[in-house]
Every structure is written in structure tokens, then in C-alpha cells.
Amino acid sequence: MTANQTPTLKVSKSTRIGWIGTGVMGRSMCGHLIEAGYQTTVYNRSPEKSDELVACGATRVASPADVARSSDVVFTIVGFPSDVESVILGADGVLAGASPGCVVVDMTTSKPSLAVEIDRRARQVGVHSVDAPVSGGDLGARNAALSIMIGGDAVVVDAIDPLLRLMGKTIVHQGPAGSGQHTKMVNQTLIAAGMIAVCEGMLYAEKVGLNVETVLQSVSSGAAGSWSLSNLAPRMVAGDFEPGFYVEHFIKDMGIALDEAARVNLCLPGLALAHQLYQAVAAQGNRKKGTQALLLALKKLNGTESQ
Amino acid sequence: MTANQTPTLKVSKSTRIGWIGTGVMGRSMCGHLIEAGYQTTVYNRSPEKSDELVACGATRVASPADVARSSDVVFTIVGFPSDVESVILGADGVLAGASPGCVVVDMTTSKPSLAVEIDRRARQVGVHSVDAPVSGGDLGARNAALSIMIGGDAVVVDAIDPLLRLMGKTIVHQGPAGSGQHTKMVNQTLIAAGMIAVCEGMLYAEKVGLNVETVLQSVSSGAAGSWSLSNLAPRMVAGDFEPGFYVEHFIKDMGIALDEAARVNLCLPGLALAHQLYQAVAAQGNRKKGTQALLLALKKLNGTESQ
Numbered sequence: 001m002t003a004n005q006t007p008t009l010k011v012s013k014s015t016r017i018g019w020i021g022t023g024v025m026g027r028s029m030c031g032h033l034i035e036a037g038y039q040t041t042v043y044n045r046s047p048e049k050s051d052e053l054v055a056c057g058a059t060r061v062a063s064p065a066d067v068a069r070s071s072d073v074v075f076t077i078v079g080f081p082s083d084v085e086s087v088i089l090g091a092d093g094v095l096a097g098a099s100p101g102c103v104v105v106d107m108t109t110s111k112p113s114l115a116v117e118i119d120r121r122a123r124q125v126g127v128h129s130v131d132a133p134v135s136g137g138d139l140g141a142r143n144a145a146l147s148i149m150i151g152g153d154a155v156v157v158d159a160i161d162p163l164l165r166l167m168g169k170t171i172v173h174q175g176p177a178g179s180g181q182h183t184k185m186v187n188q189t190l191i192a193a194g195m196i197a198v199c200e201g202m203l204y205a206e207k208v209g210l211n212v213e214t215v216l217q218s219v220s221s222g223a224a225g226s227w228s229l230s231n232l233a234p235r236m237v238a239g240d241f242e243p244g245f246y247v248e249h250f251i252k253d254m255g256i257a258l259d260e261a262a263r264v265n266l267c268l269p270g271l272a273l274a275h276q277l278y279q280a281v282a283a284q285g286n287r288k289k290g291t292q293a294l295l296l297a298l299k300k301l302n303g304t305e306s307q
Numbered sequence: 308m309t310a311n312q313t314p315t316l317k318v319s320k321s322t323r324i325g326w327i328g329t330g331v332m333g334r335s336m337c338g339h340l341i342e343a344g345y346q347t348t349v350y351n352r353s354p355e356k357s358d359e360l361v362a363c364g365a366t367r368v369a370s371p372a373d374v375a376r377s378s379d380v381v382f383t384i385v386g387f388p389s390d391v392e393s394v395i396l397g398a399d400g401v402l403a404g405a406s407p408g409c410v411v412v413d414m415t416t417s418k419p420s421l422a423v424e425i426d427r428r429a430r431q432v433g434v435h436s437v438d439a440p441v442s443g444g445d446l447g448a449r450n451a452a453l454s455i456m457i458g459g460d461a462v463v464v465d466a467i468d469p470l471l472r473l474m475g476k477t478i479v480h481q482g483p484a485g486s487g488q489h490t491k492m493v494n495q496t497l498i499a500a501g502m503i504a505v506c507e508g509m510l511y512a513e514k515v516g517l518n519v520e521t522v523l524q525s526v527s528s529g530a531a532g533s534w535s536l537s538n539l540a541p542r543m544v545a546g547d548f549e550p551g552f553y554v555e556h557f558i559k560d561m562g563i564a565l566d567e568a569a570r571v572n573l574c575l576p577g578l579a580l581a582h583q584l585y586q587a588v589a590a591q592g593n594r595k596k597g598t599q600a601l602l603l604a605l606k607k608l609n610g611t612e613s614q
Contacts (some may be wrong), residue, residue, distance in 0.1 A: 067338045135525075135531065136529055174518070174522065174525065182516075182517055183522050186509075187526045187530070188509045190505065190526060196576070197497045197500035197577060201497040203576065204489075204493055204567075209479070210490060219457045219493055219497060221454070221477060224497035224501070227529065240467060253599060261514075270504055270580060270581075
């Protein structure tokens with residue numbers, strides 16, 4: 001079968017699910033599918049991270065290819081594009097084990113160009129590919145309230161919609177292969193300079209002697225308001241720099257967005273500045289902190305002592 | 308009387324209101340006080356801009372000093388710090404006409420250092436000064452839904468609270484003289500890099516071939532969400548670059564914030580970048596457009612033709 005012979009894709013209660021990547025996000029998301037009654041096969045590089053799902057009824061196997069051999073729809077959500085490449089395109093990857101008609105859905109935030117390449121390689125073996133990165137974090141994953149940004153063929157995206165609805169609330173098909181990843185890059189670009197804004201606003205307030213919490217009462221709900229301000233500024237005030245969303249993952253995402261922008265000849269000075277400032281966050285040893293740790297870097301930049 | 312002799316300040320229905328600056332914002336705000344039944348005296352540099360308020364019952368006089376002579380509480384909301392200086396501290400300004408015990412409330416977005424200077428000069432003649440800039444725009448002014456950020460003595464701020472409640476919804480006393488202006492500078496700093504984020508996100512989306520409106524469905528309500536994204540991105544998509552909030556006023560505000568930041572030895576690279584990019588907006592002839600016109604400047608920067 002080739003991708004031109006559109007299959008009669010349909011998800012039913014007997015659809016066999018595969019899940020690769022059972023970190024903080026993947027564990028919650030896969031858990032919703034298991035709870036809904038789907039027979040599920042899981043793989044994770046560190047096997048112990050899938051213990052919880054196995055206890056809930058999932059079957060653990062030894063490789064991504066083995067997952068694909070037992071599944072009709074395989075989801076992947078791993079760390080970096082190199083991991084995506086390995087678990088899908090590698091010698092022991094999903095495409096090595098998948099039967100024609102299988103659907104592979106990569107939910108990692110990864111390169112749009114890699115999503116296009118996966119789609120091309122999947123078509124060669126009669127497999128359907130969808131890129132479907134998410135936004136909403138750990139909490140969104142737990143509450144099945146993620147925003148899922150989707151690239152791929154409409155017929156395939158429609159077919160897996162009942163599964164996506166078990167994990168997300170805002171589910172939007174953005175276009176052909178790579179469009180989900182591109183949309184996620186827009187999302188990260190919005191967050192990037194937005195985080196500079198939040199940290200600089202707080203730094204200014206502190207430095208001129210205002211009470212930052214009182215300032216937040218004035219500025220949070222108006223034209224200066226943002227998700228980052230409402231959700232991360234209070235953590236910064238409380239001195240809480242735990243992730244949330246890891247600095248190192250955000251740096252990866254901004255790097256991808258800048259690469260893609262360069263590829264299409266696009267100058268994005270705010271994104272570039274954010275990328276550089278987050279490099280400073282990493283340089284200061286805060287790679288594993290939450291993205292709100294940008295405040296610490298800006299404080300150091302300004303010679304202010306901080307934790 | 309000096310400021311040390313705290314007066315028994317109290318607003319009653321017989322409190323006489325003065326209003327200086329009847330532009331788009333001032334007209335709506337003053338209108339609420341007149342509607343509430345307060346006897347009101349108005350002044351505007353271009354007298355015809357107060358016609359509407361005069362028709363509603365306000366008395367027009369020939370100078371800021373004349374306003375002060377007929378008023379217990381004088382509000383000012385004019386264009387630039389130089390205008391504030393002129394209408395309050397000038398030869399024919401509010402302090403030249405005000406009686407001891409009078410309160411002058413500057414609602415212009417202006418320099419914190421000027422607010423401190425006005426407070427000092429006001430105390431010398433027994434007048435109370437409050438800085439109370441607002442956020443919320445034309446719509447917030449019309450709907451009495453402004454955020455009002457206040458600096459001044461608590462007893463004075465409390466006394467005029469019933470008047471402020473006729474104009475705003477979020478009314479927060481931030482500290483001594485200048486604190487209202489400093490809080491507004493935080494507000495503008497938050498908006499500044501945030502606007503870069505919004506425009507760059509949209510530019511990326513367009514350039515890689517996504518449908519920007521569909522992208523907004525995915526990104527608006529999550530971690531990338533902001534007031535600017537929800538309210539200004541749709542205008543940009545529609546090609547609507549009318550103000551809203553004028554580019555030239557925003558440049559003024561960012562300039563003040565950068566000056567104040569420099570005064571306290573604070574490096575704010577995102578704010579500085581935004582300030583420079585908005586200089587480009589102005590350089591391209593869009594000084595009188597709305598702040599969303601930053602998108603046009605970033606398009607030109609990228610060699611993309613635009614209106």
C-alpha cells in the first residue's frame with residue numbers, strides 16, 4: 001500500500017496503541033489512553049520510567065520497532081530531534097517495525113524539516129505520519145487540556161482525532177507535514193521575547209523600590225497581561241525557579257525556530273536576544289531550572305546578587 | 308498649611324472638580340465625573356476638544372490656574388511630560404491657582420522624577436499631589452474599567468478614591484510620589500518586548516506558509532497567550548494599523564522607562580530593542596499608527612513589501 005491509496009483509517013476500541021517516551025508529559029498523556037480502555041504497548045529508553053504505565057496495564061517492549069509491530073497508532077514524545085530521528089527512523093525505530101497503514105504521531109517539539117523527512121520516509125513504507133507537538137505543560141498533560149498543533153494529511157488527522165481528544169482540549173489541524181511543528185515554533189517565539197518582557201518588568205519594579213506583588217495587581221489583567229506574567233511572575237516573586245518547563249528544552253526550541261527562520265531568510269531580533277539570554281541562564285548553571293530562571297540571569301547581568 | 312498638617316480631606320457631592328486635558332482619554336474619564344453629578348471646570352489647549360463636556364454641563368476656563376482657582380481636586384491628563392510640567396508647574400499652571408488643601412492628580416503617563424518634583428513643589432504651597440497614570444486605553448476609559456496606578460500619600464489617595472472608582476476598576480496604591488508612574492513604566496516594559504514577541508510570531512507563521520488565523524487558534528489561549536496577542540494580532544491579520552495606542556506615545560513611554568532604568572543602573576536589553584524597533588516604525592512614517600504597526604517595520608526589515 002502507498003500513501004496514495006487512502007486507507008479506510010478508523011479508530012475503534014480495538015485499535016492498538018503504541019507509546020514511545022514516558023517522561024513527565026508522555027506518562028500523563030499515555031495514561032489517558034490506557035484509562036479509556038485502549039490496549040497499549042510502551043517503550044522508554046530508561047525502562048523504569050514506564051513502570052507506572054505497566055502497572056496500569058500497558059505492555060513494555062524492548063525497542064521502538066517492537067512497539068510498532070504491536071500497534072496501529074504509535075505516539076512518540078521524546079527529548080530532542082536527534083531522539084525523534086532515532087526512535088522513528090533508526091535501525092530499531094518505528095518505521096522498521098510498522099505495518100503498512102500504521103500511523104506514527106510525533107508529539108515531541110522537534111524540527112519542522114525533520115517532520116517533513118519522516119513523512120517522506122513513512123510514505124515509502126505505506127505508513128502515515130503526523131506531527132502533533134503540544135503546549136500546556138505537565139498540568140495540561142495531566143488534565144487532558146493540552147493544545148495540540150497538527151501537521152499531516154487531513155484524512156489521517158481526522159482518523160486519530162478521537163485519540164487526540166483524550167489528551168487535549170485545543171486540537172487544530174494546521175496544514176501538511178511540518179505545520180504542527182511550525183505552529184509550535186510560533187508558540188515558542190511568542191513565549192521567548194515575552195519572557196524577557198516579564199523579567200525586565202519585574203527587575204525594573206524591584207530596582208526602583210516598588211513592591212512587586214502590588215505591582216502585579218495593577219498590571220496583570222490589562223494590556224500588559226500574559227500567561228507568563230500571571231503564572232511565572234508569582235513563582236519568581238516566591239523565589240521558585242523549579243521547572244515547569246526546562247531551560248534546556250526551551251533553548252532547543254528557540255534554536256530550532258532560529259534555524260528555520262534563517263532557512264526562510266527571516267530576521268527575528270527578539271527571538272535571537274531571548275536565545276542568547278537563555279544561553280546565559282545555562283552558562284550560569286541553571287539549565288535544569290524552569291524558564292522563569294531568566295530573571296536570575298538578568299539579575300546577574302545587572303550585578304545584583306541572587307540565589 | 309503644610310503637608311505635615313494632614314487635612315481632613317473628604318470628597319463629597321459638593322467637591323468641585325477640575326479637569327485639564329480633554330483628549331480621547333480625558334474626555335471619557337471626565338465625562339464619568341460629570342455624569343455622577345460633580346460640578347466640573349475644564350481646560351484644554353485646543354478649546355474645541357472640550358465642547359462635548361461643556362455641552363454636558365462643564366464650565367470652560369482659560370488656563371490651568373483658572374481651573375485650580377475653581378476646584379478642590381484637579382485632574383490632569385495631557386500628552387508629554389513637558390505638557391505636565393507646563394500645566395502644573397508653569398506660570399499659569401495649577402499650582403499658581405490652587406488653594407492650600409487642593410489635590411492635583413496627574414493621570415498622564417509621565418516621568419516618575421517629575422511626579423516627585425511636582426509633589427515637592429505642591430507641598431511648598433500646601434497642595435497635595437498624586438500621580439495616577441492609567442492603563443486600559445480608550446475602551447477602558449469609556450467603560451470606566453481602567454487600571455489606575457497610584458503614587459502619593461495614603462491619606463490623600465484614600466480621600467480621592469470615590470472619584471477614581473468612577474473611572475477605573477483596578478485601583479491600586481503603589482507607594483509614595485512617583486510610584487504610580489514607576490508602575491506604569493513596568494506596564495509599558497511588559498508590553499514592549501511582548502509586542503516584539505507577537506509580531507515575530509506572526510511573521511514566522513506567515514513566512515513559513517501557515518495560515519495565521521488558524522495558528523492563533525492554537526496559540527492564543529495557552530502559555531504563549533497575552534492581551535497583545537488576543538487583541539492586536541487579529542487587527543494585524545485584518546491589516547488594521549489604526550490606533551489604539553499611538554506609536555509616538557509608546558516611544559515616549561519607553562524612553563522614560565529607559566531613562567529611569569539608566570538612572571538606577573539597570574540594563575534592560577529587551578526594552579532597548581523594542582525602543583529601537585519602534586524608532587524604525589516612526590522612521591517609516593507610522594508614528595501616528597497603533598502600536599501593532601511594529602509588524603510593518605519588521606516586515607520592511609525583512610524585505611517584505613507591506614502597505
